[in-house]
Amino acid sequence: MVHVLASALEVLNNDNPRGLPCIKGWNIIGGQLSSSSDGATFTSTNPANHSDILGEFPLSSRDDVSAALDAAHAAFPDWSSMPAPTRGQIIGNMGRLLMENKDEIVRLETREIGKTLKESAGSVQEAIDTCLFFQSEGRRLYGQTVHSELPNKELSTYRRALGVCGIINACNFPAAVPFWKMIPAIMCGNTCVWKSPQDAPLLSFALARIMHQAGLPDGVINLVHGKGSSTGQYLVDAVDEGRVNKISFTGSTAVGKAIGEVCGRNLVSCSLELGGKNPLLIMPSADLENAVEGAYWSGFGTAGQRCTSLGNLILHEDIYDQFMGMLMEKIRNTVIGDSMHDGEVLYGPMLSQKYANDFLETIKMCDADGATKLYGEGRITTQSAPSGFLGNADEGVYMWPHVYTDVTEDMDCFMNEIFGPAITIVKARDFEHGLHLANASPYGLSSAIYTNDRLEAYRFKSGIKAGMTGINNSTTGAEAHLPFGGVKGSGNGTRESGIWVIEAYSYWHAVNDELSGKLQLAQMDVDEIEMVEAEINWGSLT
Ligand code: UN1
Numbered sequence: 001m002v003h004v005l006a007s008a009l010e011v012l013n014n015d016n017p018r019g020l021p022c023i024k025g026w027n028i029i030g031g032q033l034s035s036s037s038d039g040a041t042f043t044s045t046n047p048a049n050h051s052d053i054l055g056e057f058p059l060s061s062r063d064d065v066s067a068a069l070d071a072a073h074a075a076f077p078d079w080s081s082m083p084a085p086t087r088g089q090i091i092g093n094m095g096r097l098l099m100e101n102k103d104e105i106v107r108l109e110t111r112e113i114g115k116t117l118k119e120s121a122g123s124v125q126e127a128i129d130t131c132l133f134f135q136s137e138g139r140r141l142y143g144q145t146v147h148s149e150l151p152n153k154e155l156s157t158y159r160r161a162l163g164v165c166g167i168i169n170a171c172n173f174p175a176a177v178p179f180w181k182m183i184p185a186i187m188c189g190n191t192c193v194w195k196s197p198q199d200a201p202l203l204s205f206a207l208a209r210i211m212h213q214a215g216l217p218d219g220v221i222n223l224v225h226g227k228g229s230s231t232g233q234y235l236v237d238a239v240d241e242g243r244v245n246k247i248s249f250t251g252s253t254a255v256g257k258a259i260g261e262v263c264g265r266n267l268v269s270c271s272l273e274l275g276g277k278n279p280l281l282i283m284p285s286a287d288l289e290n291a292v293e294g295a296y297w298s299g300f301g302t303a304g305q306r307c308t309s310l311g312n313l314i315l316h317e318d319i320y321d322q323f324m325g326m327l328m329e330k331i332r333n334t335v336i337g338d339s340m341h342d343g344e345v346l347y348g349p350m351l352s353q354k355y356a357n358d359f360l361e362t363i364k365m366c367d368a369d370g371a372t373k374l375y376g377e378g379r380i381t382t383q384s385a386p387s388g389f390l391g392n393a394d395e396g397v398y399m400w401p402h403v404y405t406d407v408t409e410d411m412d413c414f415m416n417e418i419f420g421p422a423i424t425i426v427k428a429r430d431f432e433h434g435l436h437l438a439n440a441s442p443y444g445l446s447s448a449i450y451t452n453d454r455l456e457a458y459r460f461k462s463g464i465k466a467g468m469t470g471i472n473n474s475t476t477g478a479e480a481h482l483p484f485g486g487v488k489g490s491g492n493g494t495r496e497s498g499i500w501v502i503e504a505y506s507y508w509h510a511v512n513d514e515l516s517g518k519l520q521l522a523q524m525d526v527d528e529i530e531m532v533e534a535e536i537n538w539g540s541l542t
Contacts, residue, residue, distance in 0.1 A: 001032045004212050009247035016052040021112070021144045025057035027064060027225060028208050030071035031218025037063040040088040042227070044201050045113040047349040047356075048338035048396040054112055057201040060226040065193065065234040068222035069243050071189040072164040075219030075277035080161040080189035087187055088138015093184075093214035095131025098175075105175065105206060107340065110442060112203050113171055114349040114396065116339035118304055129480040130497070134187045137502070141188070147527045149453040152516035161189030162269065163245030165234045168228070168259075170251050171197035171351055172305045175207060180484070180496040181248040181271070182221060188505040190246065192221045195232045199352040201225040228255065239266050239417065246270065246505065250307070253417075253443075253489050260492060266422075269526055271494035271504045273485055275417040276445030277311035279438035281460065283431065284318045286450035290472065292326045294450060295423075298474035300334060300401050302422040303347040307490075308446040308468070308476040312407070312414060314437045320427055324405075331375055331401050337390030349396040350420065356397035366404045369411035371424065376402030409440045417443065431456055435463050445486035446475040469493070 006380040025044075026033035035041075036058035046052035079087070097391065098105065102124055109120035141191040146155040167186045170175040174197060182192050197202030224231055228251070238244045239262050248271040249259050256272040263270035280298065282291045298310035315323055337345040350356040360378055367373065377384050380398035389398070402422035407414050413424050428434035438447055438460075448470035449460040458473045467486035468478060478484050483495035494504045514520065 002036075003031055004028050004033055004209055007033055012056060017049065018052060020052060020054075022053045023055040023202070025055040025205055025225065025349075027058050027060060027068070028205070028212070028221075028223040029064070029068045030074070030222065031212060034058070034064070034067070036226075037061045040199070042225075044199065045352070046111050046113060046396070047352050048340065050395060052111070054202045057205075057225040060224040060231040060234075062234045062237075064224055065231060068193040068224050069164060071219040071222050071236055072193050073243070075191045075217060076161075076163060079186070079191055079217060079220050082189070084138045084187065084189070085143045086138070087189065088135045089421075090215045091131050091183055091187055092139065092217075092331045094211055095128050095135065097210045097214055098128045098131065099201050101210065102128070107175060108206060109203050109508040110340050110348070112200050113174060113351045114338070115302060116345055116348055117314065118339070123173045123176045125457040126173070126480050127179035128166070130176070130179045130183050130541060133417070133498070134183045137499070138187050141502070148512065149517075149522065153520065154513040156511050156513070156514065157504065158511065159188060159511045160506060160509045161191060161516070162507060164243065165190045165192045165505065166238070166244045167192050167194040167246060168232050168235065168249045168251065169197055169249070171199040172302065172307075174200035174203045176480075177205065177250050177496075178207065180480075180501070181250075184501045185246075185248070185505045186216075186220055188502060190505055191219065193235060193244075194221055194223050195228075195235050196223060197224050198225075198227050199354070234263055239263055244268060248504070249273070256491070269504070270492065271496070272492045273307065273496060274445075274489065275419075275443060275493050276307050276309075276486060276490050277415065277417050277441040277443040278308055278446040278448070278466075279312045279314055279441070280310050280447070280475055281314040281316075281355075281428065281434040281438050281449045282317075282319065282323060283316050283449065283451040283453065283456055285456070286319075286454040286472070287452065288319060288323055288326060291450035292323065292330060294448065294472075294474035295327060296330050298448070298476045299346060299423040300331070300421050301476065303350060303399060303418055304423075305351055306476050308478065309419075310423055310475050311417060311443075312437065312441065313423050314428050314434050315425060316431075316434060317427050317429060324425075328375065328403070331403060332386070333388055334401055335388040335390060336380065336386065336388065336398055338396065340392040344386055345390060347421065349398050353397055355419065356369045356399065359418070359422075362416070362418050362420070363402060363422055365416065365418075365501075366402075366407075366413040366422070368425065369407075369413045370408040370474030371404040371411060371413055374403040374405050375421065409437060415441050431459070435460060439463070439465055442489040443486065444488035445490035446470070446478075448473060467495075
């Protein structure tokens with residue numbers, strides 16, 4: 001057995017065109033490196049360049065998940081009883097190590113999931129911000145003292161750890177989102193089994209190693225790689241076996257509902273951050289140039305692969321033509337390519353081949369609905385590339401930006417999330433109609449309005465049913481210390497980030513300490529205060 005911090009990277013080959021290594025990847029269970037029990041593996045591929053294989057990783061079996069759960073349970077008593085400020089100190093060390101290694105981690109994220117370097121840096125910074133925030137939260141983790149209704153009796157509350165948390169995240173924010181989940185989890189004293197995203201195992205391994213380097217005891221975070229349908233499912237199955245005390249999941253609404261059912265029947269808490277069809281309403285009073293920037297960025301930044309990306313763009317009919325002219329001009333000039341190679345691109349490839357396939361399948365819905373395709377030709381190839389494409393399109397999985405107009409609320413493409421660079425455009429008659437459309441999809445994650453009418457902004461933020469709202473801002477870009485999450489089909493109401501997430505990883509323990517030396521009965525032995533009869537003739541005062 002080799003400890004994670006004693007390991008050197010084992011290079012399997014340097015065959016790829018840029019001379020980058022393909023390494024042997026490992027699970028980390030109880031601090032030790034391990035392969036899958038049956039030797040099965042899968043590879044991680046750079047979506048900007050298919051011949052760049054980053055590594056070979058364990059396709060973890062049910063036994064591997066079970067071993068990881070055993071390690072997490074074994075580590076729980078010591079970790080949960082460690083003083084919270086000390087746990088916070090370890091979390092602070094993680095943040096500092098991430099800062100020291102930020103450039104390398106950013107490049108690794110871009111190599112593995114194809115995000116631009118600028119956006120990878122944003123995702124890593126979000127992980128750093130989370131560590132710095134929760135370092136000091138370890139010095140708070142406040143409970144309350146509460147006055148008793150009886151004399152010589154003290155009441156107080158404590159936050160207690162839940163136990164072992166199963167963590168399952170998507171690969172689009174592979175540094176930020178697992179840190180949103182695991183940092184508050186361990187700050188509260190929980191231990192974790194982390195199923196890394198299938199398309200970002202190397203980055204996840206690097207992050208887990210850094211966590212151990214920061215002083216994290218073995219077994220507090222256990223990393224198992226694999227696919228959602230196998231390894232992820234084994235972790236969820238363990239809820240039925242009574243071995244998991246919390247599941248935190250970011251991904252599709254369909255999978256989230258299935259996880260919620262398993263957790264519900266076992267009375268196990270779960271945090272579900274799911275899909276979105278985020279609306280952006282543009283009103284005539286808006287600064288249109290600013291609004292175009294916001295719509296463009298939230299629709300096509302990250303190749304539309306954020307759960308907060310723009311879905312339905314709702315344009316007031318009075319500015320429709322002008323706005324569309326300005327927006328299409330920008331879209332036609334979009335620079336797309338491998339940002340590792342070509343610098344200032346707006347977006348790179350899809351996160352992986354799987355995301356590319358799913359996207360191409362989903363946009364068929366728009367054609368079937370009879371929406372008008374104004375722009376976009378599916379996959380970018382050397383034969384079919386927009387003028388702003390840089391590099392060799394056939395090396396990776398790149399998509400055209402897609403724009404669909406004449407969309408109405410009875411269409412599937414209005415109601416359903418399209419995870420990728422596609423926006424659906426709806427016309428609104430007036431503010432009321434715009435707000436109605438913004439509320440009409442089954443989702444409620446992010447939302448936004450551009451307006452310079454303060455009353456409209458107020459009516460939008462009070463009338464929209466969503467977990468997050470931007471006013472004169474895009475639908476994306478939540479900060480790491482505000483509550484993140486949705487309502488309706490976007491989640492189960494739990495929140496990530498800031499002080500609010502602590503609710504998701506702890507339970508309240510109420511303690512009463514009877515000092516009187518006798519049994520005093522609540523509600524029954526309480527002194528009763530009689531009201532005093534005193535008549536005042538209020539009428540005489542007027
Ligand atoms: C996600 O896509 O799951 O608010 C997270 C944002 C980012 C996080 C997105 N800070 O767009």
